[in-house]
Amino acid sequence: DTAVSQTPKYLVTQMGNDKSIKCEQNLGHDTMYWYKQDSKKFLKIMFSYNNKELIINETVPNRFSPKSPDKAHLNLHINSLELGDSAVYFCASSPWGTSGNIDRDEQFFGPGTRLTVL
Amino acid sequence: AQTVTQSQPEMSVQEAETVTLSCTYDTSESDYYLFWYKQPPSRQMILVIRQEAYKQQNATENRFSVNFQKAAKSFSLKISDSQLGDAAMYFCAYRSPPYSGGGADGLTFGKGTHLIIQP
Numbered sequence: 001d002t003a004v005s006q007t008p009k010y011l012v013t014q015m016g017n018d019k020s021i022k023c024e025q026n027l028g029h030d031t032m033y034w035y036k037q038d039s040k041k042f043l044k045i046m047f048s049y050n051n052k053e054l055i056i057n058e059t060v061p062n063r064f065s066p067k068s069p070d071k072a073h074l075n076l077h078i079n080s081l082e083l084g085d086s087a088v089y090f091c092a093s094s095p096w097g098t099s100g101n102i103d104r105d106e107q108f109f110g111p112g113t114r115l116t117v118l
Numbered sequence: 119a120q121t122v123t124q125s126q127p128e129m130s131v132q133e134a135e136t137v138t139l140s141c142t143y144d145t146s147e148s149d150y151y152l153f154w155y156k157q158p159p160s161r162q163m164i165l166v167i168r169q170e171a172y173k174q175q176n177a178t179e180n181r182f183s184v185n186f187q188k189a190a191k192s193f194s195l196k197i198s199d200s201q202l203g204d205a206a207m208y209f210c211a212y213r214s215p216p217y218s219g220g221g222a223d224g225l226t227f228g229k230g231t232h233l234i235i236q237p
Contacts, residue, residue, distance in 0.1 A: 033224050035224070040229070041207055041229070041230050042227070042229050042230070042232075043158075043209065043225075043227040044227070045223070045224030045225065046227075047222065048224050055223075056223060058224075058226060081120060088161060091161065092163075104126075106165060106168065107165075107224075109162070109163035111160075111161070111162055112162070112163075113160045114161075
């Protein structure tokens with residue numbers, strides 16, 4: 001059973017295109033995240049959602065729009081892709097806030113999506 | 119804002135030897151959580167070990183242990199009896215306490231240390 005899954009695993013596209021990355025977790029968690037890992041392997045939080053509500057938006061360009069149709073899904077849509085968007089994008093989830101549980105914080109990561117913009 | 123610093127971009131160790139990866143962090147919070155994540159070439163992020171700042175006892179998971187020095191804001195990872203499968207990028211990460219809303223903040227990562235295991 002895959003706890004946090006992402007599709008696609010690889011995405012190659014042209015500059016200016018719009019693309020989406022899907023994320024699903026079957027852990028029953030309330031909180032989900034998107035991280036970006038750049039070419040130097042540096043990981044940085046982009047967004048976090050709790051119970052479908054946006055909590056954190058770390059100065060990410062407006063071209064990036066997360067969407068959470070339900071607690072188990074957090075998709076990332078990117079408009080007008082630029083060369084600098086090339087990176088690995090990780091989805092993660094944690095039990096924080098689940099059913100009153102605010103003491104658990106371990107994050108479970110998806111396998112990552114390698115986005116290449118040509 | 120919190121920062122995490124890993125000063126060793128790359129470390130190399132002979133198989134079966136012990137290696138220590140360094141991590142320092144800066145925070146004004148008195149309670150927080152620290153983590154070490156492993157990222158092998160498959161790029162999957164794997165939690166290696168975690169430490170709650172309020173616990174004085176250093177965390178241990180099999181061959182992995184930490185040396186947590188709260189006053190010095192240091193959190194090093196020791197890998198004993200290194201194995202070929204330990205070769206990976208290792209990331210140190212910080213998290214504010216969940217009860218203060220830090221659970222939604224995400225992790226603050228260091229830049230990583232590339233660990234090479236020589237057979």
